[in-house]
Amino acid sequence: xxxxxxxxxxxxxxxxxxxxxxxxxxxxxxxxxxxxxxxxxxxxxxxxxxxxxxxxxxxxxxxxxxxxxxxxxxxxxxxxxxxxxxxxxxxxxxxxxxxxxxxxxxxxxxxxxxxxxxxxxxxxxxxxxxxxxxxxxxxxxxxxxxxxxxxxxxxxxxxxxxxxxxxxxxxxxxxxxxxxxxxxxxxxxxx
DNA sequence: AAACGGATGGGCT
DNA sequence: GCCCATCCGTTTG
Numbered sequence: 772x773x774x775x776x777x778x779x780x781x782x783x784x785x786x787x788x789x790x791x792x793x794x795x796x797x798x799x800x801x802x803x804x805x806x807x808x809x810x811x812x813x814x815x816x817x818x819x820x821x822x823x824x825x826x827x828x829x830x831x832x833x834x835x836x837x838x839x840x841x842x843x844x845x846x847x848x849x850x851x852x853x854x855x856x857x858x859x860x861x862x863x864x865x866x867x868x869x870x871x872x873x874x875x876x877x878x879x880x881x882x883x884x885x886x887x888x889x890x891x892x893x894x895x896x897x898x899x900x901x902x903x904x905x906x907x908x909x910x911x912x913x914x915x916x917x918x919x920x921x922x923x924x925x926x927x928x929x930x931x932x933x934x935x936x937x938x939x940x941x942x943x944x945x946x947x948x949x950x951x952x953x954x955x956x957x958x959x960x961x962x
Numbered sequence: 963a964a965a966c967g968g969a970t971g972g973g974c975t
Numbered sequence: 976g977c978c979c980a981t982c983c984g985t986t987t988g
Contacts (some may be wrong), residue, residue, distance in 0.1 A: 813980070850980050896982070941979090942978090
């Protein structure tokens with residue numbers, strides 16, 4: 772397992788969304804270490820009406836227009852945060868939303884943060900995994916090839932199939948098949 | 963099993 | 976002022 776390089780993210784966003792499946796997200800804090808396997812993602816392209824970047828650059832979405840491989844974290848519904856990675860190249864506002872993880876390390880800590888003992892409820896949604904992993908808004912713009920929050924490459928070949936479907940929880944552009952998940956995985960947000 | 967609505971506040975027209 | 980890249984408990988069929 773080694774950190775993903777800048778070039779991993781400096782590619783077409785759909786490609787990155789698929790390649791991220793099977794990679795590990797890992798966060799080290801004074802409370803302890805948590806990690807999980809990325810099992811579900813969604814791609815948001817610059818010409819996509821559902822993307823935060825569709826109407827151009829604003830204070831909130833600036834990271835998506837910046838260099839690839841950085842954390843884009845946004846506040847939503849008055850109480851939650853969601854975690855994305857900027858992709859493609861500088862100047863193009865695109866990114867990948869991480870929608871679900873299969874919990875790996877620090878499961879007790881995740882249970883404490885999420886206030887539940889049900890393993891399938893820990894990281895099966897974009898806001899859930901942010902809480903379980905202890906990701907905070909201060910990571911906005913953080914380079915994900917560095918600690919304490921990193922994405923690591925799974926070394927071996929991928930022994931799973933990728934399912935492609937419509938995205939979840941959006942109104943415009945919902946028909947675009949830009950959601951990807953690991954076939955048969957029990958930890959995705961929704962079948 | 964599915965549908966519904968409340969919580970709760972920042973972003974943008 | 977309206978709209979959310981959500982979640983969870985409650986109600987309904």
